[in-house]
Amino acid sequence: MSVLTRATAGLLRGLGRALDGLGSAVQGSGAYKETLNKAQSVQAFAGKRPQLADSVFVAPNASVVGDVKIGSGASIWYGAVVRGDVNSVVIGDRTNVQDNVLVHVAKHNMAGKALPTQIGSNVTIGPGATIHAATIEDCVVVGMGAVIMDGAKVESKSVVAAGALVPPGTVIPSGQVWAGSPAKFLRNLIEDEVQFVSAAADSYSQLALLHAEENAKSFEEVEADKARRADRISRDPDYDEQQGVARDYVTREIVKVADST
Secondary structure (H helix, E strand, C coil): CCHHHHHHHHHHHHHHHHHHHHHHHHHHHHCCCCCCCCCCEEECECCECCEECCCCEECCCCEEEEEEEECCCCEECCCCEEEEEEEEEEECCCCEECCCCEEECECCCCCCCCECEEECCCCEECCCCEEECCEECCCEEECCCCEECCCCEECCCEEECCCCEECCCCEECCCEEEECCCCEEEEECCHHHHHHHHHHHHHHHHHHHHHHHHHCCCHHHHHHHHHHHHHHHHCCCCHHHHHCEEECCCCCCEEEECCCC
C-alpha cells in the first residue's frame, strides 16, 4: 500500500469517526454505542439470566444462555456454548471452557431424569468437548473432543482423555485416567500429572485476563495498536536508539531527542 493511499484511507476513516461522534453527541443518552463484543450472547431464557461473578471472561462469539452461574476467574472461550435452558448449569471458579465446547443439560433421557450440569473449580475442558447433564468435580482435565453424557460423574483430580466417550451414569474415581469409546480405566495419575491438572486451570485463568483486556479495547485503541505494529514493521528496532530518539509508546510521537548522537 502506497503512502498516499494509506494517508487517504486514514483521513476517510478519521472523518467517519468524527461524524459518528457528532451524531452520538446530538442523540445524547439515546445514542447507540458500538463495541467490539457485538457478537457475544449472554442472554436470559424463560425469565432466568446468567449470573457471572467478577473477572469472568466470555469470548465475543461465545454463548451463555439461561440458568447459568459462573464463578470468579472462569473463562468461556471462542465459539463455546453454555446452555441452561431446560435445567441449570453451575461452573466453578477459575474453570476454563475452551473453544467450541458444548455444555448442556437434560430434561428427558432414557433414565427419565431431569439433570443439571455441575462443573467444579479449577477444571480444564479442552476444545470441542461436550458436557451433557453431567457432574465434574474440582481439578479435572477433560481432553479435546471428549463427550461426557447424562448422569456421569468425574471425581476430583482425574483426567478424561481426548476423544473419550463417557457413557451415561459412569463414575470416574478420583486420581484416575480414563480413555476410549466407551471410556475405560487406563491408569492412575502420577504426581507430576496431578500438579499439571491444577496448574493448567491457573494458566488459563491468567491467559483469559489478557484476552479480556484485548476484547475490551475501543475502536480507537485497536487502530492505535495497528499503527504501532505497522510502525515497528517499517522501522528498524535499533534506529531510534542509534539516533538518540525516544518515542511515546502509545502515540509513537517523539518525546525526546538526545543532545548529541
